[in-house]
Amino acid sequence: MLARELDFHLPPHLIAQTPLEPRDAARLLVLRRNSGEITHRVVRDLPDLLQRGDLLVFNDTRVLRARLRGFKPTGGRVEALLLKERGKNCWEALLKPSKSLKIGGEVEWVSPDESLRVASRLAERNDEAWQLQFSPPNDADIRDLLPVLGEVPLPPYIRASAEEARYQTTFSRLKTEGNPLDSAAAPTAGLHFTPELLLRLQERGIESAFVTLAVGAGTFRPVQSESLDEHPMHAEEFSISAQTAAQINAQKARGGRVVAVGTTTVRTLESVADARGHVAAGEAQTSIFIRPGFEFRCVDALLTNFHLPRSTLLALVGAFAESKRAPQNGENGSKSGLATIHAAYAEAIAHEYRFFSFGDAMLID
Template structure:
């Protein structure tokens, strides 16, 4: 398939720069694959489309304040780091800016008191650097103090205190992502409680979202694209919830593309989700046969993106593009802080 098959026109003013006033008051576009119908609702209406024998799968990864601004110790030059992958111990793969100023052996300070600094160990792939951090105290606590939330590049403003709350799901638990699993941003604690009261089960998985989620597909033929690997984990309890729901004939509803990629990567050929940890570079595009997922809650994604390709794999590429065009006409808000769709 050609990359242009996944293109659509999006007016820039429809790219959400801020979250909705309340999480579950964002709009929700319902897509019924059985009859091809579309409904325009709000996210809190999702209860009307859930059944007691359903299971929602949510990614509980937490976004870390991965943007760091520092000073190169030799020259005093200002530099920026973006942590993109934890390798081991204090070593991270990091995007740096400006890259031409940072070479092997260079050191950078991020705090005046010297509590957080880093040394460039070597060059990584795609212009990244492999970096070793030195710190006094807990590393994640220091990031909370001096780091910034790494908003996507299409949000054209600096992150603020509101983003520390709103660019996280209410159920986030395990630190490690540099981008939010955005389909989950629409859920409130109250809505989750009402979902549980209805009898719908919730299973939690963890996939730490990497910077690859923003990287464009540069191949003309999408089959030639290679995904970046991301780390995931599913424990026995939550794997059992998914497998028991599937065995009983209930729907498995994925909250977002990251949850989808996690369970599809962890599943056997028979569709049994295996508990454990792993690393996945799964690329889901039209023609893929889903082993676990039946339905999907997701935001509206960038043109020509792997996320749009995944959504198109669950339904139909032509119809998904038509739905996106209707969402544009109806002035839905797009991307991370935008509205959602539920493909049932």
């Protein structure tokens, strides 16, 4: 499959710069895979759109205040995006600008209010990422200082500032120190859910379960190769609890539907699902690349935001849209789902839906 098949034109004014209030006021494009039928609703209508007995599965990761700003000894500015904790006060990070940086070099990081300064040394470099060894005052743990030192890492296409709470889901939670699966980006489909909406879904007989996948910076990386076969898929760590695995496996055993909230939830579940759609509890890393032709085993319906052109996430929703739709009029299977998504995106653009992280949503079932 060629990367250009994931291209589409989006008018810049449709890139949402701020979240809606309340969260569940976002518009919802509903796509029926079997027929290609599209209807226009809002997220708060979900209790009426889903089926009694459905199981919603969310990603409950929390976005870390992972963006740091600092200075080299020469006074040059440096920006960091923390990706993964490698040990106490040692983090893997993306740095920019990075051309003039060298192993052994020093950077001092400064909090937005300039009340805190933390020294660091560039310990190693691996491909695009660096290892930063921090030296916090009083031998503190840099993780404990991030609420003051760091900023929420909003996506590059969002120019406006936003309150941290609006770039967190209402159910997000930090993991324990032994399993710190927090993220560099939000699982954005989950941003639409309020406690009141979750309660209404439960009253309708729609239960919830939670997995955790640490969303990395790779989620924003476009496909730069001509063919998807040549794209190096990023890896992300995930965790499935015994309780969640039991909920999902019982749901599949009784023939019920699993509704994934977000592409990160899809990646988590499909990485471990067996032929019956059952999943195993545990912690692992996935570099699964879901694209047209993929056979879904666990996920039966998907709630997701609208994705960037030439992105692996657009390939994922294209794959999901085809999984119940037979090819028509001479189409081959690898194109029919993606064609359905392109048609749905064209309608969303015509109706001026808001796109990307703070934008509207899409239900594919």
